[in-house]
Amino acid sequence: MKKINVAIMGIGTVGGGTYEILTKNRDFLRKTQGVDFEVTKVLDKNLERIRSFGIPDGKAASSVDEIAADKDISIVVETMGGVEPAKTFIEKVLRAGKSVVTANKELVSKHWPDLEAAAKKGGAGLYFEASCVGGVPIIRALQEGLQANKVDSLVGIINGTTNYILSKMTDEGVSYADALKEAQQLGYAEFNPTADVEGFDAAYKLSILSSLAFHTCIPYTCVYREGITNITKADIKAGRELGYVIKLLAIGKRSGDRVEVRVHPTFVPVGHPLAGVSGSFNAVFVHGDFVDDLMFYGRGAGARPTGSAIVSDVVYAAKRSEPLYSDFVNDGKVAPGINVSTDFESKYYLSVSVKDAPGVLAALAGVFARCGVSIETVLQRGQDGGASISFLTHPSSESDVKKAVAEIEDLDDANKVVSLIRVLS
Ligand code: NDP
Numbered sequence: 179m180k181k182i183n184v185a186i187m188g189i190g191t192v193g194g195g196t197y198e199i200l201t202k203n204r205d206f207l208r209k210t211q212g213v214d215f216e217v218t219k220v221l222d223k224n225l226e227r228i229r230s231f232g233i234p235d236g237k238a239a240s241s242v243d244e245i246a247a248d249k250d251i252s253i254v255v256e257t258m259g260g261v262e263p264a265k266t267f268i269e270k271v272l273r274a275g276k277s278v279v280t281a282n283k284e285l286v287s288k289h290w291p292d293l294e295a296a297a298k299k300g301g302a303g304l305y306f307e308a309s310c311v312g313g314v315p316i317i318r319a320l321q322e323g324l325q326a327n328k329v330d331s332l333v334g335i336i337n338g339t340t341n342y343i344l345s346k347m348t349d350e351g352v353s354y355a356d357a358l359k360e361a362q363q364l365g366y367a368e369f370n371p372t373a374d375v376e377g378f379d380a381a382y383k384l385s386i387l388s389s390l391a392f393h394t395c396i397p398y399t400c401v402y403r404e405g406i407t408n409i410t411k412a413d414i415k416a417g418r419e420l421g422y423v424i425k426l427l428a429i430g431k432r433s434g435d436r437v438e439v440r441v442h443p444t445f446v447p448v449g450h451p452l453a454g455v456s457g458s459f460n461a462v463f464v465h466g467d468f469v470d471d472l473m474f475y476g477r478g479a480g481a482r483p484t485g486s487a488i489v490s491d492v493v494y495a496a497k498r499s500e501p502l503y504s505d506f507v508n509d510g511k512v513a514p515g516i517n518v519s520t521d522f523e524s525k526y527y528l529s530v531s532v533k534d535a536p537g538v539l540a541a542l543a544g545v546f547a548r549c550g551v552s553i554e555t556v557l558q559r560g561q562d563g564g565a566s567i568s569f570l571t572h573p574s575s576e577s578d579v580k581k582a583v584a585e586i587e588d589l590d591d592a593n594k595v596v597s598l599i600r601v602l603s
């Protein structure tokens with residue numbers, strides 16, 4: 179039977195889940211895959227953490243060089259996270275001819291071309307199913323299941339931490355701070371949770387997914403990004419009254435040579451399937467020209483689901499005769515002729531705090547009319563010393579709505595656009 183020795187660099191949440199699967203399911207993988215996988219080296223800053231998984235000291239590697247020099251290791255799992263030293267370590271083992279399996283979306287989205295170049299130099303594979311949507315095999319589906327299609331949209335919830343926080347705030351009235359603490363304790367959040375709550379993590383993932391879906395580099399810096407830190411209990415309540423729940427959505431669309439990629443909090447109609455995706459679950463809708471609509475759903479974070487995706491790549495790397503590389507020019511730049519637009523169209527919810535005085539509503543209506551933004555619904559409530567007026571717009575362009583926001587805030591010092599949330603139609 180084929181024997182494959184595996185090294186793991188970084189044995190925290192995901193590395194630990196990976197080790198657990200590779201050891202507990204070793205016999206199962208032998209029987210079903212015809213390959214005997216053994217974790218023979220583990221690298222981590224902390225020897226106690228390695229021991230906590232019952233890994234003998236003899237398997238603790240002293241450096242990445244020890245792994246790169248080990249001729250018996252053919253697959254290296256990187257689950258340390260961050261850009262450096264992960265990039266240097268990965269490139270070193272790739273150049274030594276070892277295939278790499280990583281969950282590191284930040285690194286892949288920022289340095290994919292360099293990693294792929296190192297992989298090609300070493301004749302090795304670079305696989306990253308675990309980098310996006312946790313245990314859900316969406317990367318394999320895009321690379322190997324949907325080749326027949328021109329994919330024109332992918333829309334979904336691709337960050338477990340923010341979905342957990344928003345679900346807890348919405349369903350149980352838990353505070354933002356407490357919900358974030360729980361997500362950290364459960365191992366969903368990044369080392370620096372700012373990456374989750376400010377939408378960077380989702381932007382990294384959307385950059386990878388949309389590059390694969392649209393067959394062109396979509397750098398993460400092209401992704402329009404807003405996180406959930408400005409979402410208040412009042413927004414959640416207003417959404418509920420209007421028939422929406424708030425989700426951090428990632429949206430990628432391609433129409434001809436025009437691409438839009440964005441991550442932002444969104445009012446999702448309660449009857450929409452994405453509204454029911456709660457906690458650490460993720461879901462992504464994909465539309466292709468021949469396959470039509472697809473929905474991918476599952477746990478987007480956590481040791482075991484993400485470990486499952488890593489092990490799937492380990493098996494894939496072990497069984498492929500040739501490494502799989504990008505099917506587009508992967509130079510980190512948007513291909514000539516492709517236009518990544520930030521002026522997208524959406525319905526909007528705006529909540530404006532104003533002076534409670536005659537003519538205010540008419541003035542606001544005038545601004546919207548001048549900016550070409552058509553209003554669908556208006557709600558007004560009195561509040562201490564002023565009023566709160568909420569608007570739902572018909573589909574409008576982002577640039578027109580932003581123009582209207584600036585004009586509203588210029589009308590009078592008392593006016594402030596307190597919330598601006600895009601609405602999924
Ligand atoms: P953890 O912090 O739980 O684990 C990382 C481990 O790597 C820690 O033990 C850490 O040690 C160790 N480590 C970090 N730097 C080094 C180094 N230079 N040398 C040796 N060991 C090092 O992170 P996660 O498991 O949560 O995340 C790992 C990767 O997986 C990240 O890229 C993340 O984005 C990704 N990911 C995470 C998911 C999740 O649900 N948690 C899901 C999908 C992807 P120390 O703690 O001492 O720094």
Ligand code: HSE
Nearest residue numbers: 337338339366368479
């Ligand atoms: N921090 C990430 C999330 C981990 O919450 O989705 C999974 O990629």
